[in-house]
Amino acid sequence: MIHRYKNNGYNIVLDVNSGSVHVVDELVYRILPFVEDLMKEGRKDAGAVKEAVLDRIHSAWAGEEPVNAADEEISEAVEEILELEAEGLLFAPDIYENYVYDFKKRRTVVKALCLHIAHDCNLACKYCFAEEGEYHGRRALMSFEVGKKALDFLVANSGNRVNLEVDFFGGEPLMNWDVVKRLVEYGRSLEPAYNKKFRFTLTTNGVLLNEEILEFANKEMSNLVLSIDGRKQIHDRMRPFRGGQGSYDLIVPKFQRAAESREQLNYYVRGTFTRNNLDFSEDVLHLADLGFKQISVEPVVAPPEADYSIREEDLPKLKEEYDKLAAEMLRRKREGNGFQFFHFMIDLEGGPCVAKRLSGCGSGTEYLAVTPWGDLYPCHQFVGNEKFLMGNVEEGILREDIRDQFKCCNVYAKEKCRDCFARFYCSGGCAANAYNFHGDVNATYDVGCELERKRVECAIMLKAAEM
Amino acid sequence: MKHIKTLVTRNLKESMKKGGCGECQTSCQSACKTSCTVGNQRCEKAK
Numbered sequence: 001m002i003h004r005y006k007n008n009g010y011n012i013v014l015d016v017n018s019g020s021v022h023v024v025d026e027l028v029y030r031i032l033p034f035v036e037d038l039m040k041e042g043r044k045d046a047g048a049v050k051e052a053v054l055d056r057i058h059s060a061w062a063g064e065e066p067v068n069a070a071d072e073e074i075s076e077a078v079e080e081i082l083e084l085e086a087e088g089l090l091f092a093p094d095i096y097e098n099y100v101y102d103f104k105k106r107r108t109v110v111k112a113l114c115l116h117i118a119h120d121c122n123l124a125c126k127y128c129f130a131e132e133g134e135y136h137g138r139r140a141l142m143s144f145e146v147g148k149k150a151l152d153f154l155v156a157n158s159g160n161r162v163n164l165e166v167d168f169f170g171g172e173p174l175m176n177w178d179v180v181k182r183l184v185e186y187g188r189s190l191e192p193a194y195n196k197k198f199r200f201t202l203t204t205n206g207v208l209l210n211e212e213i214l215e216f217a218n219k220e221m222s223n224l225v226l227s228i229d230g231r232k233q234i235h236d237r238m239r240p241f242r243g244g245q246g247s248y249d250l251i252v253p254k255f256q257r258a259a260e261s262r263e264q265l266n267y268y269v270r271g272t273f274t275r276n277n278l279d280f281s282e283d284v285l286h287l288a289d290l291g292f293k294q295i296s297v298e299p300v301v302a303p304p305e306a307d308y309s310i311r312e313e314d315l316p317k318l319k320e321e322y323d324k325l326a327a328e329m330l331r332r333k334r335e336g337n338g339f340q341f342f343h344f345m346i347d348l349e350g351g352p353c354v355a356k357r358l359s360g361c362g363s364g365t366e367y368l369a370v371t372p373w374g375d376l377y378p379c380h381q382f383v384g385n386e387k388f389l390m391g392n393v394e395e396g397i398l399r400e401d402i403r404d405q406f407k408c409c410n411v412y413a414k415e416k417c418r419d420c421f422a423r424f425y426c427s428g429g430c431a432a433n434a435y436n437f438h439g440d441v442n443a444t445y446d447v448g449c450e451l452e453r454k455r456v457e458c459a460i461m462l463k464a465a466e467m
Numbered sequence: 468m469k470h471i472k473t474l475v476t477r478n479l480k481e482s483m484k485k486g487g488c489g490e491c492q493t494s495c496q497s498a499c500k501t502s503c504t505v506g507n508q509r510c511e512k513a514k
């Protein structure tokens with residue numbers, strides 16, 4: 001299976017199953033689908049393929065735009081295609097399906113926890129899935145005791161995995177900062193005895209961020225996620241204080257300081273776009289203009305009835321925005337003023353193995369969320385929905401049926417993903433989105449898919465442009 | 468090649484052989500918290 005597209009002046013061909021990426025001229029771009037058909041019919045003899053292609057160009061394509069190339073040129077192009085096919089870099093067969101015959105039998109370990117350190121918040125963001133930190137429930141702060149049990153649970157259920165990830169999340173985790181610090185200390189104390197390595201992440205809205213916190217975070221947190229949506233009017237509209245006034249002016253200088261203190265690495269300024277700012281590329285560029293080098297701005301996960309949720313009719317505009325952003329990023333990069341956009345980052349050379357690419361996002365299996373009182377949910381997006389309560393840090397996983405259901409959130413278990421060119425980059429999409437829109441964690445959420453495919457196309461284009 | 472330029476990529480088929488150690492980052496944990504993308508994760512062994 002190949003995926004062929006044009007973006008920013010490049011003709012790109014992705015060979016889905018081998019993961020190879022080719023930049024081709026117009027001639028090859030035109031004849032590839034036809035060669036693919038011939039391959040499918042099992043016609044691999046070079047002479048026969050060339051003849052069939054020439055035949056087709058001279059006759060059947062009469063109605064189409066003519067291919068302006070001499071016969072020798074066309075033969076040469078066909079030869080190049082066949083050479084890549086022989087090397088396994090074009091039309092590679094899908095050999096992976098057999099490896100993942102029974103997802104439910106797959107043994108999984110827990111290796112990442114999202115700790116809801118505080119179900120409370122000092123902002124009142126409009127789209128907050130945590131409902132201003134309250135998560136459909138009471139306000140609460142996680143006690144050190146509960147957090148400690150969570151870390152013990154993680155270590156005990158992580159098998160022989162060394163790297164464990166713990167995200168301090170909220171609400172707003174800085175509202176319970178003391179417990180965060182003690183948990184980091186406790187986690188570190190477990191490392192030598194159990195041969196584990198904790199990677200901590202702190203996600204914050206910045207309101208309480210200060211030098212002392214930053215110093216600790218720079219020492220202990222592998223990643224810092226700083227929530228900001230972009231332009232002042234956009235940010236302040238969606239991320240006000242409870243009294244209604246905006247938070248932009250307060251947090252921007254703090255975030256700039258944080259980014260500099262981390263030498264512009266291992267952090268993200270993280271924003272959400274909604275129907276209210278479909279021109280989100282402006283927000284990304286605004287963040288870049290503020291000096292941030294690691295930027296992530298992503299579509300909101302929201303129920304369809306929310307007035308700010310993204311709809312199908314917004315797709316053309318959003319796709320255009322991604323294209324625009326990619327082209328502008330390339331321009332800035334060439335000027336020596338580049339930045340990273342999380343969703344356009346793709347690692348073609350050192351990216352993950354197939355096993356990882358097939359296994360889905362990990363929610364409900366290797367990744368769990370922990371509430372302030374120690375309940376376990378498949379991920380932060382499901383917290384508070386009792387149907388997905390899986391157990392607690394004391395007794396562990398009590399609902400294996402839920403875990404088994406989440407094991408099926410991957411590209412070979414989902415009908416639509418099987419034929420999707422993005423399947424090895426996307427890994428099957430977000431279960432929470434699927435649930436919000438279709439009431440089924442194993443469904444695919446079409447609007448999300450369209451955007452994901454566009455992002456993969458842009459990301460690959462940016463790589464092709466580096467060549 | 469005259470008509471085709473190929474980017475250096477990790478061969479997915481080859482990665483079947485040695486992959487699956489599970490040490491790499493959990494997708495949602497990395498930054499986004501709303502969407503699953505694995506193409507940008509780095510293999511721990513490729514470091």
Ligand code: SF4
Pocket residue numbers: 411414416417418420421422423424426427428429430444445448449450452453
């Ligand atoms: S974009 Fe959609 S269809 Fe394609 S792999 Fe991802 S979830 Fe599946």
Ligand code: SF4
Pocket residue numbers: 361362363367378379380381429430431432433495500501502503
């Ligand atoms: S279900 Fe969605 S939000 Fe939850 S871990 Fe997976 S990708 Fe992330």
